[in-house]
Amino acid sequence: MYVIKNAFRCISRAKGRNVLIGLVVLLLSVSSCIGLSIKEANRTLKKQYADDMEITATVNPKDMRKNRNISLDKLTELSNSEFVKEFNYSSSVYFAAGDGIEPLDVAGSFKQNKDFKDKYGDVKNGETRTTTETQTESSESSTGSENSEFPEKPEGGFPTGGGQSGNKTFITNNNFFFNMASMNDFTVTAYNSDTSLPEYISSLGVITSSDENLNCVISKSLAEENELEIGSTFTLKNPDNEEEVYAFTVAGVFDSSETDESQDTSSNASFTDNYIYISSAAMEKILLSSAETNPETTEDSEETAKALTANYKGTFIFANLDNYNKFSESLGDDYTLVSSDVSNYEQSISQLETLGKYATYFLIVIFIIGAFVLIIINLFSIRNRKYEIGVLTAIGMKKWKVATQFVIELFVVTFAALIIGSTIGSVASVPVTNSLLVTINSEEKTESETSKQPGDFPATDGNISGDVSGKMTPPGGFGGDFKQMIGDFEGNVNNYIISISSATDMTVILQMILVGMGLTLVSSAAAVTFVMRYEPLKILNNRD
Amino acid sequence: MSEYVLELKDLCYSYVKGGKNIIDGLNLTFEKGKIYAIVGKSGAGKTTLLSLLSGLAKPTSGEILFNGSDIAKINKYNYRSKLVGVVFQSFNLLPYLSATENVMLSMDISGKKIKNKKELAKKLLEKVNLEEEDLNRGILKLSGGQQQRVAIARALSYEPDIIFADEPTGNLDIDTQNDIMKILRTLANEGKCIIIVTHSPDVSKLSDVIYELKTIK
Known part of the structure; x- marks a missing residue:
């Protein structure tokens, strides 16, 4: 003491x-x-x-040459993982123009209105433009794509544009697309739930997933070019069966310049202004109807008339990074998980x-x-x-x-x-x-x-030669x-x-x-x- | 139990190992109840002897027996803090403490259970004729004589069996010197053994036994 x-x-x-x-x-x-x-x-x-951090991610096949699309069954199976908090998907189908509507032609051979030219310049056939100039500059080097890398079917060109990575554009051989995808004028897309709709569509409040009517939302440019208004109708055709026609009613118009998404001008169908949005119930109805109309056809069939097939794109939401990593590990060698949230995090x-x-x-x-x-x-x-x-x-x-x-x-x-x-x-x-x-x-x-060279892509995961964009991420x-x-x-x-x-x-x-x-x-x-x-x-x- | 409280047997000490002994084969005995005066010329080894007796220095050879036990085998801190009290020639008081605190610190270090340490410290200081106003003064504000008295009070504070004092009256006037010697005599009468190193003939006269150390040539 x-x-x-x-x-x-x-x-x-x-x-x-x-x-x-x-x-x-x-x-x-x-x-x-x-x-x-x-x-x-x-x-x-x-x-x-x-x-x-809530992570939004997409699953892509590792080898895009072998398998470009993942089936809905596979996506649903993956979504059952304990690590997945929420799962949404979109389905997209290519259509050819019918009556009352023509696509905005990215090849320049058809229509390029003033707004389009102001926005993207005078796009020539075989040329690719995006809203990000640097991307256009580097497009050739970034893809390294050859004809052999793509499936011989038009469906192989799954639509791009929008979603998480936004300004990412994957360019393919243009001549291939212009030759092979000439009938694919529009991409009709639906989301399985209302919450997964892009803001610029959901804000219009005209599409609900349970609505079986063929009400659609089209871009402002498309509407102006075709002089379509709300309430106007037009038809679209199955590219592989011109007899199979569907009539759509314009329920809303979105402004693609407000979507913060790049325009993929590799084909008409992949061009955002040629996107048409409908409800998931309507999409199911179309696919069912098409399957009934073309009962004998399969995907590998040599027949000219084929049923419409949807490309599915799953969006997985994870509650945290740990779950994301565990899910990624569980995917094995066939698939890869891509998230711009994670690259942003890093x-x-x-x-x-x-x-x-x-x-x-x-x-x-x-x-x-x-x-x-x-x-x-x-x-x-x-x-x-x-x-x-x-x-x-x-x-x-x-x-x-x-x-x-x-x-x-x-x-x-x-x-x-x-x-x-x-x-x-x-x-x-x-x-x-x-x-x-x-x-x-x-x-x-x-x-x-200092280190950024003209034409560089913005930092991303960079390990994928396909589409990492999606529509699920809120603005x-x-x-x-x-x-x-x-x-x-x-x-x-x-x-x-x-x-x-x-x-x-x-x-x-x-x-x-x-x-x-x-x-x-x-x-x-x-x-x-x-x-x-x-x-x-x-x-x-x-x-x- | 030895009849001597302290006994020196063939005590030798050299400052340098293997050097000349300043104390050579010393045999002395000290009893309880007596005052011993150790005298001798300067350099005879008086203060060195006191250091050896108080356990501050180790003998080169020989033994110092305290109540029959060799002090080399006793815990030297216990020996110094409980069994013997030392009044150093240069007082060795802590300058940042007051007179009372210096005395109390010794009581604390001894580990003995002493009630009212402060009161006891004051009584001891008054006993050695320190004025009341000086009790709480810092040591450096006291004169040499006053410091000497504080050093004596400190040595007495935990009632050791032996008190070693190196020139305890060297800085004191004759009256205080007499007072101090009276206190030491009282302590001796109480059964303590008092060993004083001194040059003073007056102090020697008041001692019971005088040991004179001769300078070794």
Whole structure:
């Protein structure tokens, strides 16, 4: 007890020394607190990302040459996985123009109205344009497609455009499409549930999945070109059976320029302005009817007349990254899981990891410098207190008790400074972290812009030569959702994390205590060594 | 149990290993209830002897027996903090403590259960003629004589069996010197053994036994 009492007495009498130690520890603790807070924010955000992020993904065949489409049965089977939170799909069928409607011709041989030309330029036959100029520039190199890569049937050209990756366009050999897909004027698409409809369609409120009537939504350009209005009717034909005709009624018009989706001009049917949306019930009805009309045909049949077949595109929603990864592993070698949410996540987390790395180096340096400075201060302090050690041991105080007293003194001073330092550090950690994030972001952006060559695709998974786009992601995508999901995060995940709002938590406080104990033990070890070495008689004789 | 509280057998001490002995084959005995004066010329080894007796230095050879036990085999901290009290020539008080606190600290270190340590410390300090206003003063604000008295009070505070005093009256006026000697006499009468290293003939006269150390040539 007297050891503690004596320690406190010594703290109050040696103010100068203790203030100096306190200041050093204060600086160290502020720095450590900031460093640890950055690391903790990094860890927490990554975990929150992974835990709270709802991921939308599509499943594609790994080898697109062998198998371009996945059957609805297979998609449904995959959707039964315990890792899948929600599953939606869209079905698309190609149609040829019937009465009252003609497609916007991307080949330039038919119609390119003024709006179209303003938007995409004068597109010539065999030429491909997208809304992203760089994509057009790089289209040839990015696909590497040959004729042999595509099925010999027009159905092989599954429609693209829109969805998660938005501005991604996969270009095929144009002549092939213009030759082979000449009858595919329109893509009629339906979604299995109302919630999975794209915003620009669902906002019109004219299509419900249970509506069996052939009410449709067409693009504004298509409507203007064909002078169609709401209530107008037109017909579409089965490209493989011109006798099979379906009559549609225009129920709504969407503006494709507001969809934030690129235009795939590889064929008329894949051109977004030639998309026609109907309800899933109507789609089922069409497919049933077509199958009844063409009972003898199969997909491999050599017969000219064939039933309409749908291309299905499944969208899997996962509650978190862990489920996504597990599902991805369960897919085996035949399929691959693609999500722009995940690539966005990886992009967003990259600067946090950079920051975490900086914080670790910073902490190591701080700890080494801190321990070194504290050891030096303590050694000087012990040398100055030699006489005190001599007297105390001469009158019978055990050396370990003297050492304990010194360690207690150091602990009290260190922890007092640590508390103050941690308080300052926790307040300072957020602006410092945010400032570092801004610096890292600007550096990364500069690097990215410098290294980006004209024609480069935006960063994506890049491991697929097919369509990774979809229609399931709500507008605003990952970034918008994420801001809602994680309260202490602000920023646009599609770009970079720009700020955090809290960093110091109980974990950091516990780590700070460990840092404090570590520093105290390291520095007091030197003091203890000296105390144990001193012999009282020598000290007192030297003083005399 | 030995009849001597302290017994020196063939005690030798050299500052340097293998060097000349400053104390060579010393055989002395000390009994309870007596005051011993150790005298001798400067350099005769008086203070060194006191260091050996108080366990601060180790003899080169020979034994120091405390109540029949070799002090080399006794825990030296227990020996110094409980069994013997030392009044150093240079007082060796803690400068950051007051007179009372210095005395109380010794009581604490001894580990003996002493009630009202503060009261007892004050009584002891008053006993060695320290004025009341000086009791709570810092040591550095006291004169040499006052510090000497605090050092004596500290040595008495945990009632050791033996008190070693190195020139305990060296900084004191004649009246205080007499007072201190009276206190030491009282303690001796209470059964303590008092061993004083001194140059003072007056102190020697008041002792029961005088040992003179000769300088070894």
